[in-house]
Amino acid sequence: MTVGSASEALVPALQLQGVGRRFGALQALRDVTMAVAPGERRAILGPNGAGKTTLFNVVAGDFPPTSGTIHLYGTEVTHLQPHLRTRLGLTRTYQNSQLFMGLTVADSLYLAGRGVRGGRFSMLRPRAADPALVRGREIAETVHLGEVYDRSVGSLSHGQQRQLEVGMALAGNPRLLMLDEPAAGLSRGERTLLIDLLRSLPRDVTVILVEHDMDVALAAADRVTVMQEGAIVVEGSPDEIQANTTVQDIYLGHHVGTHHG
Numbered sequence: 001m002t003v004g005s006a007s008e009a010l011v012p013a014l015q016l017q018g019v020g021r022r023f024g025a026l027q028a029l030r031d032v033t034m035a036v037a038p039g040e041r042r043a044i045l046g047p048n049g050a051g052k053t054t055l056f057n058v059v060a061g062d063f064p065p066t067s068g069t070i071h072l073y074g075t076e077v078t079h080l081q082p083h084l085r086t087r088l089g090l091t092r093t094y095q096n097s098q099l100f101m102g103l104t105v106a107d108s109l110y111l112a113g114r115g116v117r118g119g120r121f122s123m124l125r126p127r128a129a130d131p132a133l134v135r136g137r138e139i140a141e142t143v144h145l146g147e148v149y150d151r152s153v154g155s156l157s158h159g160q161q162r163q164l165e166v167g168m169a170l171a172g173n174p175r176l177l178m179l180d181e182p183a184a185g186l187s188r189g190e191r192t193l194l195i196d197l198l199r200s201l202p203r204d205v206t207v208i209l210v211e212h213d214m215d216v217a218l219a220a221a222d223r224v225t226v227m228q229e230g231a232i233v234v235e236g237s238p239d240e241i242q243a244n245t246t247v248q249d250i251y252l253g254h255h256v257g258t259h260h261g
Helices: 052-060 082-087 105-114 131-142 158-170 188-200 214-220 238-243 245-256
Strands: 014-023 026-036 041-045 067-072 090-092 176-180 206-211 223-228 231-236
Touching (some): 014 052, 026 052, 026 067, 041 052, 041 214, 052 206, 105 158, 131 158, 158 176, 214 238, 223 245, 231 238, 231 245
Parallel strands (some): 041 206, 090 176
């Protein structure tokens, strides 16, 4: 590993050291240590109950770890409130939709952009040249929602609503974008569009996605972390993960329920 003058460029976008989380007697996360490079696309894979979403919630600040430390671009955020992590460039989506069905796509993207800026509670109607409105229109095109920009969220397909959730996260100008099960409930065609969207995002945005769908994760990621029972068991490239017998055992054993050893 290079040191010295290149060290600043090597500061991870996200660094976890010995992170654990306990809920009463349940140890949901166990000594999770990982580093995600700036601009990387990292997938976190694992069967239901592996601890993937718990890990996301701890990184986002929804609840603190019971052990370990979290650094975001070199700044320790272990006990920082979620809105302060947002100001440092972390945005996320949720496994369950957080959309307001009565708003339009335009309103949703505008409000998401305003939410991370000062004066966000102003009641003044935005002008057409308002930067958040302009940015919202650009993001709508990026996430393939330009043609439904003025439609209500409730009238969109499930896949379009998922695209909007990604767009709203992008509206916060993130440095680190975390996506929780973005392919959940999508058709095969919608999953293909999602993969294309994730691949097209600018490389100045680091992307971490939690996925249960191995095909989506392997297609969208540069590097994959596999979890089981709250701990990391394997990390590697998509090709390495696909060929890994431990990963095959986790998934086949999870689905079939007869794996031994």
